[in-house]
Amino acid sequence: MILGEPDFSVQPLGIAPHPESLFCCFQDGRVLLAGEGEAAALPTWTQVQALLPEGFIPFELAHAGATAVFSPHPFLPFEFTVSDPLCFHDLSVFRTLPYALGGRIASCWHLWSWYQRNRYCGCCGGRLAPARDERALRCERCGQTLYPAIAPAVIVAITDGDRILLARNARSSFRHYALISGYVEVGETLEHAVRREVKEEVGLSLRSLRYLGNQPWGVSGSQMFAFHAEATGGESIVLQRSELADARWFSRSELEPRKHTASIAFELIERFRTGRL
Numbered sequence: 001m002i003l004g005e006p007d008f009s010v011q012p013l014g015i016a017p018h019p020e021s022l023f024c025c026f027q028d029g030r031v032l033l034a035g036e037g038e039a040a041a042l043p044t045w046t047q048v049q050a051l052l053p054e055g056f057i058p059f060e061l062a063h064a065g066a067t068a069v070f071s072p073h074p075f076l077p078f079e080f081t082v083s084d085p086l087c088f089h090d091l092s093v094f095r096t097l098p099y100a101l102g103g104r105i106a107s108c109w110h111l112w113s114w115y116q117r118n119r120y121c122g123c124c125g126g127r128l129a130p131a132r133d134e135r136a137l138r139c140e141r142c143g144q145t146l147y148p149a150i151a152p153a154v155i156v157a158i159t160d161g162d163r164i165l166l167a168r169n170a171r172s173s174f175r176h177y178a179l180i181s182g183y184v185e186v187g188e189t190l191e192h193a194v195r196r197e198v199k200e201e202v203g204l205s206l207r208s209l210r211y212l213g214n215q216p217w218g219v220s221g222s223q224m225f226a227f228h229a230e231a232t233g234g235e236s237i238v239l240q241r242s243e244l245a246d247a248r249w250f251s252r253s254e255l256e257p258r259k260h261t262a263s264i265a266f267e268l269i270e271r272f273r274t275g276r277l
Contacts, residue, residue, distance in 0.1 A: 008103075011063070014060070021045040024108045025048075027079065032088055033088075042101070062107065064104055095262045110218030111135075113221070114149060121139035123144050149221060153181060154193045155265055156228070157226070157271075158229050163249040164249070164272045165204075170241065170245040177246075182197035203235065208229060
């Protein structure tokens with residue numbers, strides 16, 4: 001199980017926008033879309049060109065197959081007023097969109113936010129500039145090269161017979177119950193990270209740990225590695241209150257169908273609900 005868009009590429013080709021090129025624009029945690037609901041899509045260059053200010057410099061952000069995706073230059077100030085059928089939506093809209101489109105938006109956000117956070121060299125303080133031959137930033141003073149950061153993370157579906165463990169984060173705005181997850185630390189294997197996170201957050205031991213697949217998760221700049229594990233049994237849940245507000249076991253009958261499977265977490269829960277995990 002690998003959830004992602006296999007034809008998504010970040011390699012710059014040094015090309016100019018084509019009428020059918022896509023335009024990906026983020027402002028204040030929102031993304032620009034054309035249309036609503038199931039008809040929503042990233043706008044084309046044709047749809048936005050007339051709205052762009054004079055002297056606008058398009059930035060080649062990524063490629064979706066043979067289609068280039070452009071954006072405003074990440075280092076230059078930009079804001080413009082849109083009209084129908086274009087509208088800004090909260091970034092969380094990606095969860096409700098068809099998987100390919102939602103994943104494309106999340107991956108574009110990963111790149112865009114990386115550029116936004118990296119303006120100056122960490123070695124000498126010089127200005128960073130986008131490289132022309134690869135997806136990287138180079139220091140204009142010392143020449144250091146910086147590549148997009150990807151944080152490895154693990155997520156695990158813990159089951160005990162006909163039950164699955166779901167938890168609610170204590171700090172996140174996402175208020176639904178979800179799977180245990182966390183970042184891989186320096187020196188850890190993925191499997192060790194799973195066991196450590198589970199022990200820290202809910203105090204449980206695991207057996208029969210099995211790798212299932214992975215997914216790029218651009219909203220946090222992560223690559224999510226998914227596992228299934230069985231609880232050893234006989235242990236009580238002990239919450240790490242700094243991380244979790246609650247955690248408990250759910251039977252298959254308690255789970256509601258997941259309409260959207262934009263995340264590997266939702267996919268795993270749905271697989272358990274329908275008896276495929």
